[in-house]
Amino acid sequence: MAGSGKLHLRLDSDPLLIVQDLVVQYKVNRKSFVSAVAGISFDVLRGETLAIVGESGCGKSTLGKAIMQLPRPQGGTVVLDGVDITALDGNDLRDVRPKVQMIFQDAISSLDPRLQVKNIIDEPLKVWKKGTAAERSVKVDNLLNSVGLDPVVVRDRRAYEFSGGQCQRISIARAIALDPVLLVCDEPVSALDVSIQAQILNLLQDMKEKLGLTIIFISHDLAVVKAVSSRVLVMYLGKICEVASPDDLYARAAHPYSRALIAAVPIPNPDVIVKRISVDGEPPSPVNPPSGCRFRTRCASASERCAAEEPQLQEVGLGHFVACHHPVTN
Amino acid sequence: MSEILKLSDFSVSFDTPRGDLHAVRGVDLSIAKGESIGIVGESGSGKTVLSRATMGLMPSTATCTGTVEFKGAVISNLSRAEVRKNWGTGMAMVFQDPMTSLNPVRRIGSQLMEALIVRLGMSKDQARARSVELLERVRIPDPYAAMKKYPGELSGGMRQRIVIAIAIACTPELLFADEPTTALDVTVQAQVLELLAELRQEFNMAMILVTHDLGVVAGQTDRVIVMYAGQIVEAASTTDLFRNMKMPYTEALMKSIPRMDQSSGQRLRVITGRLPDPTTPEPGCSFAPRCEYATDKCRTEKPPLVTTQTGHQYRCFFPIGGSL
Amino acid sequence: MKKAQSLLIRFSQVALVLLGATFLVSILIRQLPGDVSLLINPVASEAERASLRHELGLDRNYFSAYWMWLSRMFQGDFGFFIFGGKVLPVLKTAIPPTLQLIFYTQIVALTVAVPLGVTSAYKQGTRFDRFTSTTLFSLSSIPNFGIGLILSLIIGVKIGILPPSGYKPISEGLIDHFRLMVLPVLTLAIAPISTYTRLLRAEMIGALREDYVLLALSKGLSDRRILLRHVLRPSCTTLMTSAALSMGGLIGGALVIEIIFVIPGMGTQLAKAIGMREFLAIQTYVAFIALFYITFNSIIDVLIGVVDPRTRSRRA
Ligand SMILES: Nc1ncnc2c1ncn2[C@@H]1O[C@H](COP(=O)(O)OP(=O)(O)OP(=O)(O)O)[C@@H](O)[C@H]1O
Numbered sequence: 016m017a018g019s020g021k022l023h024l025r026l027d028s029d030p031l032l033i034v035q036d037l038v039v040q041y042k043v044n045r046k047s048f049v050s051a052v053a054g055i056s057f058d059v060l061r062g063e064t065l066a067i068v069g070e071s072g073c074g075k076s077t078l079g080k081a082i083m084q085l086p087r088p089q090g091g092t093v094v095l096d097g098v099d100i101t102a103l104d105g106n107d108l109r110d111v112r113p114k115v116q117m118i119f120q121d122a123i124s125s126l127d128p129r130l131q132v133k134n135i136i137d138e139p140l141k142v143w144k145k146g147t148a149a150e151r152s153v154k155v156d157n158l159l160n161s162v163g164l165d166p167v168v169v170r171d172r173r174a175y176e177f178s179g180g181q182c183q184r185i186s187i188a189r190a191i192a193l194d195p196v197l198l199v200c201d202e203p204v205s206a207l208d209v210s211i212q213a214q215i216l217n218l219l220q221d222m223k224e225k226l227g228l229t230i231i232f233i234s235h236d237l238a239v240v241k242a243v244s245s246r247v248l249v250m251y252l253g254k255i256c257e258v259a260s261p262d263d264l265y266a267r268a269a270h271p272y273s274r275a276l277i278a279a280v281p282i283p284n285p286d287v288i289v290k291r292i293s294v295d296g297e298p299p300s301p302v303n304p305p306s307g308c309r310f311r312t313r314c315a316s317a318s319e320r321c322a323a324e325e326p327q328l329q330e331v332g333l334g335h336f337v338a339c340h341h342p343v344t345n
Numbered sequence: 346m347s348e349i350l351k352l353s354d355f356s357v358s359f360d361t362p363r364g365d366l367h368a369v370r371g372v373d374l375s376i377a378k379g380e381s382i383g384i385v386g387e388s389g390s391g392k393t394v395l396s397r398a399t400m401g402l403m404p405s406t407a408t409c410t411g412t413v414e415f416k417g418a419v420i421s422n423l424s425r426a427e428v429r430k431n432w433g434t435g436m437a438m439v440f441q442d443p444m445t446s447l448n449p450v451r452r453i454g455s456q457l458m459e460a461l462i463v464r465l466g467m468s469k470d471q472a473r474a475r476s477v478e479l480l481e482r483v484r485i486p487d488p489y490a491a492m493k494k495y496p497g498e499l500s501g502g503m504r505q506r507i508v509i510a511i512a513i514a515c516t517p518e519l520l521f522a523d524e525p526t527t528a529l530d531v532t533v534q535a536q537v538l539e540l541l542a543e544l545r546q547e548f549n550m551a552m553i554l555v556t557h558d559l560g561v562v563a564g565q566t567d568r569v570i571v572m573y574a575g576q577i578v579e580a581a582s583t584t585d586l587f588r589n590m591k592m593p594y595t596e597a598l599m600k601s602i603p604r605m606d607q608s609s610g611q612r613l614r615v616i617t618g619r620l621p622d623p624t625t626p627e628p629g630c631s632f633a634p635r636c637e638y639a640t641d642k643c644r645t646e647k648p649p650l651v652t653t654q655t656g657h658q659y660r661c662f663f664p665i666g667g668s669l
Numbered sequence: 670m671k672k673a674q675s676l677l678i679r680f681s682q683v684a685l686v687l688l689g690a691t692f693l694v695s696i697l698i699r700q701l702p703g704d705v706s707l708l709i710n711p712v713a714s715e716a717e718r719a720s721l722r723h724e725l726g727l728d729r730n731y732f733s734a735y736w737m738w739l740s741r742m743f744q745g746d747f748g749f750f751i752f753g754g755k756v757l758p759v760l761k762t763a764i765p766p767t768l769q770l771i772f773y774t775q776i777v778a779l780t781v782a783v784p785l786g787v788t789s790a791y792k793q794g795t796r797f798d799r800f801t802s803t804t805l806f807s808l809s810s811i812p813n814f815g816i817g818l819i820l821s822l823i824i825g826v827k828i829g830i831l832p833p834s835g836y837k838p839i840s841e842g843l844i845d846h847f848r849l850m851v852l853p854v855l856t857l858a859i860a861p862i863s864t865y866t867r868l869l870r871a872e873m874i875g876a877l878r879e880d881y882v883l884l885a886l887s888k889g890l891s892d893r894r895i896l897l898r899h900v901l902r903p904s905c906t907t908l909m910t911s912a913a914l915s916m917g918g919l920i921g922g923a924l925v926i927e928i929i930f931v932i933p934g935m936g937t938q939l940a941k942a943i944g945m946r947e948f949l950a951i952q953t954y955v956a957f958i959a960l961f962y963i964t965f966n967s968i969i970d971v972l973i974g975v976v977d978p979r980t981r982s983r984r985a
Pocket residue numbers: 041042049051070071072073074075076077078120301497498499500501502503528529530983
């Protein structure tokens with residue numbers, strides 16, 4: 016699926032975020048490097064929720080961080096609200112920063128265990144001088160309430176006293192403190208139990224409506240993705256496989272990898288015996304990705320063409336794009 | 346079937362500035378060799394504390410009461426040095442947060458090999474070979490290269506798999522897996538769960554699987570325990586629980602799972618309210634403030650844990666489907 | 670390619686700091702009261718005084734005087750004393766004692782502080798922990814010349830097991846050299862021992878709470894192994910940063926202590942030079958002291974990178 020191409024971009028609808036040909040590389044040793052994100056393009060419309068799914072280690076977190084310029088990507092452009100932020104220098108970038116907030120995958124370790132919860136959430140407000148101490152204190156309480164924590168009980172406690180889920184909620188409160196326009200959520204609910212997960216997802220939904228928030232939602236829980244997203248982008252080894260609306264994707268996934276992914280979702284019913292389409296074979300080394308389609312070493316439909324030629328995104332239905340030489344059709 | 350672990354009236358509380366925090370309250374539980382038990386429950390209900398305290402991995406602010414028996418011997422009154430003899434080989438744990446449970450300044454390889462060398466007395470080469478094999482089994486691409494990396498250079502899901510590899514390195518008899526697959530995509534999750542199932546088959550390993558994912562519970566466990574506010578509120582065989590749940594809390598939990606067959610963009614159901622403050626326990630049923638079936642009795646009296654003939658346990662005055 | 674570039678940046682930073690420091694000093698010493706030329710020979714003629722002022726560069730502006738000193742340094746001319754003689758031979762004898770003093774002190778401070786810090790963290794809250802922290806705290810509140818004088822008086826003079834003052838180079842016998850070094854090193858080491866111990870204790874207590882320590886425990890490793898392999902190493906970064914930061918204070922302390930213990934090092938020479946308004950010598954000494962400071966800091970930066978991969982950049 017090593018897919019490239021830009022057919023799926025909707026540049027005439029004035030997207031909030033346009034990412035083109037983004038490349039992020041990590042050095043492995045003196046000679047070799049991994050392209051964790053290998054030339055990805057996508058866009059996010061205002062008020063939309065774009066979900067990114069894909070195999071563990073395929074570059075989702077790297078992609079999310081690269082949008083925030085943390086660290087700066089090696090190639091490509093990221094245009095936010097008409098401004099190419101890859102071209103901004105340090106100071107201008109700092110001014111843009113509060114507009115994009117990220118809930119990190121390692122949210123728990125990003126909370127300083129020695130700080131009191133109120134200070135953790137107050138910090139960004141203080142740094143950006145949002146109101147007096149009293150106003151900020153009210154805002155902190157509101158934020159805590161909105162993520163389902165009782166301010167009276169938690170304000171003065173320190174992060175290490177909380178369970179995993181509670182920590183996650185604190186970090187969400189911190190991220191929305193600055194009223195960002197774009198929120199990049201890197202697996203924000205994977206550590207939460209279903210009920211709080213639902214609360215948080217509804218909360219994100221509410222904020223989307225109230226504040227016109229646009230969300231990039233990285234997750235591997237396909238049911239959650241279906242509930243919250245307007246568009247889904249499936250990744251494999253630093254490339255795009257498929258872009259579609261969640262309903263299209265789950266009903267008619269056209270890429271062999273997407274199909275395997277959907278088939279692997281565990282069903283909460285012990286009587287159902289799931290028939291999985293397994294993704295066999297060794298996961299390829301990201302240092303030497305397979306030629307042509309990067310999924311070909313594990314794809315049942317792979318042909319010679321797949322090894323020779325990298326598939327480009329093609330439209331298989333309205334707003335449904337797939338990067339595969341032999342897309343599955345039902 | 347013989348028991349590998351038995352908890353009797355096990356409680357854990359923390360000494361906090363706001364008073365004693367009762368994280369686990371009066372848990373009775375026994376697990377047979379090779380059995381797989383799922384623990385589900387809201388965040389903060391005490392699942393992690395229960396598993397860590399059972400192993401004996403608690404900070405000094407914690408007080409544990411009740412008894413823990415491991416392979417027939419009481420271990421809850423042993424000194425740490427004595428308990429430690431079981432760690433790694435007898436019981437092992439997959440820690441909840443993959444991002445913080447690896448030492449950031451040591452290479453993956455040395456963290457994996459360490460236990461093999463120290464606990465199993467392997468030579469360096471043996472340990473290295475075994476580590477590579479473990480990494481392959483948890484599906485890490487390029488295991489040789491991964492051995493030389495630091496945790497910061499791996500993705501979240503890769504770290505989680507390393508933590509799993511460390512836990513199973515010495516083939517423990519009892520594995521505590523605290524949300525072991527939260528950072529994994531579904532295909533890798535399926536492979537890792539399969540691996541754990543294989544280990545249970547091969548070595549008759551028992552497993553306590555803490556998870557939020559009821560889909561995983563359905564596929565991987567023999568028995569399920571539902572925890573709420575530090576207590577067991579429902580326990581039953583997995584099929585029984587899913588077919589015939591008794592607790593209003595379990596029902597509410599089930600209803601709030603997002604499902605693949607729902608159409609997109611729908612609001613998810615939530616359990617309104619939140620867990621009671623663990624420093625000031627409720628006088629009645631701890632779920633009463635949030636329960637749609639609650640009556641005055643529930644608010645003033647504590648429901649006992651009832652066991653039916655089929656072994657289904659619940660803690661409720663008005664169970665769904667009536668009491669037996 | 671990248672490596673060469675970062676080395677180049679590092680090197681230019683060092684050069685810039687050195688230039689800045691010495692230039693500042695060159696301005697400062699000119700503010701010292703009194704006309705040097707009169708100091709040497711109160712009855713010198715106007716012509717003699719003018720020629721001396723010219724030699725010293727006092728008739729030039731700050732920049733050109735500084736340039737004169739700098740260009741001479743590059744030609745290997747480290748200046749001369751107004752009262753006669755070249756600076757270079759004095760420098761050659763003064764550098765080793767000072768470097769030895771600083772080096773021994775860091776070693777002693779670290780070898781004492783690391784086990785103390787590790788043990789106090791491990792035995793947090795016990796009598797041992799409380800005793801160590803109170804003792805170190807009280808000791809570190811005495812200024813080091815005070816400690817120096819007390820030690821020299823009690824151990825050196827009253828008890829007499831060690832010589833109270835003086836210096837012998839290594840070439841004149843290792844034992845004598847070290848016997849003379851014990852008291853000054855001890856004096857200087859007390860402050861850093863206290864800082865390092867407290868810092869390491871706090872860092873390790875934080876690290877002991879980390880999940881990865883629990884994971885290491887649950888593998889069944891011994892406490893000793895966990896403390897040394899899993900906890901000490903991440904905490905070391907802070908310790909080393911602090912060692913680098915304390916270098917300034919340590920050099921300053923060493924200069925004072927040398928005078929108390931009569932060690933003919935840079936401190937003694939610098940004091941002498943300041944008293945005599947030896948312009949060129951002061952400037953040269955300061956340049957070398959700054960050089961020590963920077964070199965030591967750069968070494969520690971590199972070491973931190975080796976110990977802690979989190980500070981290393983892995984980007985292509
Ligand atoms: N700091 C780093 N140095 C070197 N390699 C890195 C670094 N961070 C990530 N990588 C590599 O980049 C690839 C993508 O990592 P990334 O964290 O983006 O994956 P991911 O899609 O978020 O996976 P997961 O679902 O497991 O979190 C992986 O192969 C990983 O090993």
